Amino acid sequence: xxxxxxxxxxxxxxxxxxxxxxxxxxxxxxxxxxxxxxxxxxxxxxxxxxxxxxxxxxxxxxxxxxxxxxxxxxxxxxxxxxxxxxxxxxxxxxxxxxxxxxxxxxxxxxxxxxxxxxxxxxxxxxxxxxxxxxxxxxxxxxxxxxxxxxxxxxxxxxxxxxxxxxxxxx
Amino acid sequence: xxxxxxxxxxxxxxxxxxxxxxxxxxxxxxxxxxxxxxxxxxxxxxxxxxxxxxxxxxxxxxxxxxxxxxxxxxxxxxxxxxxxxxxxxxxxxxxxxxxxxxxxxxxxxxxxxxxxxxxxxxxxxxxxxxxxxxxxx
Numbered sequence: 001x002x003x004x005x006x007x008x009x010x011x012x013x014x015x016x017x018x019x020x021x022x023x024x025x026x027x028x029x030x031x032x033x034x035x036x037x038x039x040x041x042x043x044x045x046x047x048x049x050x051x052x053x054x055x056x057x058x059x060x061x062x063x064x065x066x067x068x069x070x071x072x073x074x075x076x077x078x079x080x081x082x083x084x085x086x087x088x089x090x091x092x093x094x095x096x097x098x099x100x101x102x103x104x105x106x107x108x109x110x111x112x113x114x115x116x117x118x119x120x121x122x123x124x125x126x127x128x129x130x131x132x133x134x135x136x137x138x139x140x141x142x143x144x145x146x147x148x149x150x151x152x153x154x155x156x157x158x159x160x161x162x163x164x165x166x167x168x169x170x
Numbered sequence: 171x172x173x174x175x176x177x178x179x180x181x182x183x184x185x186x187x188x189x190x191x192x193x194x195x196x197x198x199x200x201x202x203x204x205x206x207x208x209x210x211x212x213x214x215x216x217x218x219x220x221x222x223x224x225x226x227x228x229x230x231x232x233x234x235x236x237x238x239x240x241x242x243x244x245x246x247x248x249x250x251x252x253x254x255x256x257x258x259x260x261x262x263x264x265x266x267x268x269x270x271x272x273x274x275x276x277x278x279x280x281x282x283x284x285x286x287x288x289x290x291x292x293x294x295x296x297x298x299x300x301x302x303x304x305x306x307x
Contacts, residue, residue, distance in 0.1 A: 065247070068253060117211055117272070120207055120208065
């Protein structure tokens with residue numbers, strides 16, 4: 001009997017030790033990720049870039065690259081077959097909508113009479129919605145379209161300096 | 171087993187080929203892999219469109235030989251100076267695509283244009299002499 005009791009106590013002790021270690025590891029992991037995210041400024045605006053899963057009837061989703069710089073954010077979107085006049089960019093609240101019309105592929109003729117041997121290219125319009133956070137100054141967005149690549153420059157707002165307020169003790 | 175540089179584009183092409191074989195699609199497709207192409211036969215010529223956004227003209231290599239058109243090139247990421255990448259979805263790297271045509275073409279009269287990220291190639295056919303009837307004596 002005594003041996004069993006002793007074994008139970010030992011097992012309990014071991015389990016509580018494991019629980020203790022697990023708790024400490026979780027605690028350290030959380031602290032680590034918190035500091036890492038602060039270091040990379042991720043919570044400043046990111047993840048507000050919602051990868052929208054729009055249904056296909058809205059259009060084809062173009063691939064994008066997003067780069068962050070000190071003063072602005074650069075978005076590059078692949079939209080081959082779209083000329084400068086057929087790109088439509090609009091910002092409503094915090095949603096940036098990119099639209100591209102893909103028309104007149106084959107030698108400026110929408111439909112060329114002939115036998116289609118291969119049809120791998122997408123033939124529908126491009127559509128993508130990105131959610132931008134408040135850090136982006138939506139008034140100053142610039143766009144450039146060249147060779148089927150749309151380059152968007154989203155400037156960041158100048159952050160206001162935080163003012164320390166001293167507390168006086170009466 | 172061959173040790174080669176891992177190429178994402180070729181992996182997808184191979185995967186596509188394998189799945190086609192598994193599903194019993196034994197008729198060869200015109201082409202596999204990146205970049206996506208459209209091929210139209212207008213009777214006098216073939217019109218080929220390839221979607222290749224963001225390429226420099228000297229990085230696209232197009233060659234025609236016999237009944238095969240080879241399109242190869244490479245695309246490097248354009249990273250702005252001092253930028254940290256947040257999201258990278260666009261495709262980069264080397265691509266090498268062979269397109270098999272059903273008829274031979276006149277290589278010296280092929281012309282290609284690259285506008286708005288689309289490479290348009292016109293390949294005039296080499297019309298062989300029509301079937302000649304030979305009377306049997």
